[in-house]
Amino acid sequence: MPIDAAKALAAEPRTGEISWNQKDVLLYHLGIGAGTPATDPDELRYTLESRLHVLPSFATVAGAGAPGVISGLSMPGIEVDLARVLHGGQTLTVHRPIPAQGAATITHRVAAVHDKGKAAVLVLRTDVADADGPLWRNDAQIFLRGEGGFGGDRGPSARLDAPTGEPERTVERRIRPDQALLYRLSGDWNPLHADPEFAKVAGFERPILHGLCTYGVTLKAVVDTLLGGDVSRVRSYTTRFAGVVYPGETLRIRMWRQDGSVRVAVSAVERDDAPVLADTVVEHS
DSSP, X not given: OOBXXXXXXXXXXEEEEEEXXXXXXXXXXXXTTOOXXXXXXXXXXXXXXXXXXXXXXXXXXXXXXXXXXXXHHTSTTBOOOGGGEEEEEEEEEESSOOOSXXXXXXXXXXXXXXXXXXXXXXXXXXXXXXXXXXXXXXXXXXXXXXXXXXXXXXXXXXXXXXXXXXXSEEEEEEOOTTHHHHHGGGSOOOGGGTOHHHHHHTTOSSOOOOHHHHHHHHHHHHHHHHSTTOGGGXXXXXXXXXXXXXXXXXXXXXXXXXXXXXXXXXXEGGGTSEEEEEEEEEEEO
């Protein structure tokens, strides 16, 4: 049986050590499109070490470049074909502002296994703490096509009711043609994002942008537009990956302010507003 849910959930967590520095943070910020215009004081907070603050979504690449996904897929009780794997969603919880350089202990485990019938969903949890205590938690929701039907719990629905009324703010962010090539230097070396031949074999007309790059672009837009540029206000950030983005396209990011949170929807302008990120919520102070 490809998935033994009981064995996966009972497996001992895997721990390791990670570290990062200002160069890693600067590279990540450039990879999600920071620095335009290059001399804008608001952008220099992302691109100049003397003013540097850290966008919380940096947590998805800090130290390794992967939010526990590959580690989780090799946990006991899980034996799957990577061709059937889809990154379905991501949830980040920030316990305190991320320092521009640091060292920490990282712990990976399978937090949940859900049976959706035709697919299984793994929740791969990554907790990170330094000498001062917990820093962040990443939960990656991974869909395993064809691996359901083992009699497990279906788990909660990731779908939210659509926000009502007109968005408070709508911004557009162009993805540069070389954006995926730059973003992958933060640690996700999947050739799907760089090699045209590999992308065609995977069923895409050309390489696609990393979903977690879109995730970072979107959080930066929310922070800069509705949170006064203050990264420390972000408490959590969750999304469902609803579609792909091709480098060179434009993201349309719609935002609805709610009590203590911002609802967000992201689409690809050039493909008739095809959905990209859905069920997206940024909780803040």
